[in-house]
Amino acid sequence: MDGYSFSITPTIREFIKKLFPNARPANNIFVGYDTKSDFEIYVGKLESQIYPALLGMENDSDLNQLGEIQFIDTQTGIVLHKVTRSDEKV
Amino acid sequence: MSEFLVLGWNVAIPEVDIGDDIFVVQDDNGTLRRVQVKTSTSTVRKDSFSGQFNVSVKNLRNISNILVHYIFLVRHNDEWSKPILIRQDYLLDHFENKKVGSEVKGNITFYFSYTLGNVECSGIDFTKYINDFTDFPKIEH
Numbered sequence: 001m002d003g004y005s006f007s008i009t010p011t012i013r014e015f016i017k018k019l020f021p022n023a024r025p026a027n028n029i030f031v032g033y034d035t036k037s038d039f040e041i042y043v044g045k046l047e048s049q050i051y052p053a054l055l056g057m058e059n060d061s062d063l064n065q066l067g068e069i070q071f072i073d074t075q076t077g078i079v080l081h082k083v084t085r086s087d088e089k090v
Numbered sequence: 091m092s093e094f095l096v097l098g099w100n101v102a103i104p105e106v107d108i109g110d111d112i113f114v115v116q117d118d119n120g121t122l123r124r125v126q127v128k129t130s131t132s133t134v135r136k137d138s139f140s141g142q143f144n145v146s147v148k149n150l151r152n153i154s155n156i157l158v159h160y161i162f163l164v165r166h167n168d169e170w171s172k173p174i175l176i177r178q179d180y181l182l183d184h185f186e187n188k189k190v191g192s193e194v195k196g197n198i199t200f201y202f203s204y205t206l207g208n209v210e211c212s213g214i215d216f217t218k219y220i221n222d223f224t225d226f227p228k229i230e231h
Contacts, residue, residue, distance in 0.1 A: 005155045009183045027179065030155035074151045074182075 003032035006050050006071070016055055019065075024056030047071055047081045093173070098229030099123075109149055110158065116229060123225065124158045130202075132166035138205040139166050144197045150182050159225060162202060174202065174209060175222045190214050 007028035008016075016023050029050060039046050051069050052058060064085050071081040091101045094114050102113040112125040126149075130141035141164035149158070158178040164171040176184075184190035190212040191198040202211050209216040 003155070005153055007153055007179060009187065010180050011183050011187050028153070028155065028157070074153045075148070 003030055004036060005030050006054055008054055016057070020057060020059075020062050022057075022059070023062070026054050026056055029054055045081070045083075047083055051083060093223070094125075094226060097223060097226050098231055099226055109146075114159075114226065118229075122156055124156050125161060126158050127161045127163065129163050129165065132164050132171075132204075134166075138203055139164065140201055140203045141166075141171070143200045143202070145181070145191075145200065147193060147196050147198055150178060150185065150198065153179065153182070162200075164202065164204065166204070171204060172220050174216060174219045175225075176216075176219050177225060184211075184214060188212075188214055 005028050008025060013025040013027075016025050031046060031050070036046050039049075043049075052063060055066075057063055066085060069083045070079045071083075072079055091112060094101050094112075098116075100115045100117050102115060104110055104113060109126065110124045111127045114123040114125050115121065128143045128145065130143055132139040132141055141162070143162055145160065160176050160178065160181055162174040162176075185193075185198055191200045192212075193199075200211050202209055202216065207217070207220075209220060
């Protein structure tokens with residue numbers, strides 16, 4: 001099945017756990033191409049839903065402490081997408 | 091491979107070589123692990139020995155939904171060393187954030203130094219990865 005794999009590095013996982021002890025960061029989240037495109041037609045950008053799940057954080061006040069989150073292609077190093085909490089609230 | 095079988099996992103060798111050496115499968119639910127085995131001969135030093143391994147940067151950075159588990163083995167004194175098992179994201183993290191290994195022409199060279207049951211790579215302690223079958227829990231049939 002083809003799709004997108006979202007993951008965070010072990011260093012970031014440890015950092016998040018240290019900063020937010022209640023967080024349960026995931027190794028990776030896989031989303032099929034069809035699921036992503038359907039979601040984005042009917043709901044909106046998937047990345048905004050992915051990062052709280054990937055970081056294992058659900059508390060709004062915790063999430064608000066995060067700065068800019070970048071989605072980077074590991075092969076090329078290119079930033080594919082950026083999310084900031086303040087942008088999402090506008 | 092026999093180690094995985096002992097743990098209750100099944101093992102398959104891909105018909106076509108596209109980077110993975112072994113597929114390790116949990117038969118009853120289809121859980122799949124991709125495994126790449128790296129071997130080296132030993133260089134003997136006083137009270138220790140070392141092994142040198144090359145890993146493709148492209149492969150290491152290719153994070154898919156099923157991560158690769160790298161297994162490093164050194165042939166020393168006609169015996170295999172205890173396996174070092176590192177999942178792809180951890181190895182990539184060591185390389186990119188902790189300066190482990192050195193990159194030359196698309197390959198990363200890792201030097202593992204074995205001393206009295208401990209393993210180091212680029213000054214980082216890798217002992218915790220020896221026989222680390224955490225992602226291959228024993229399956230009772």
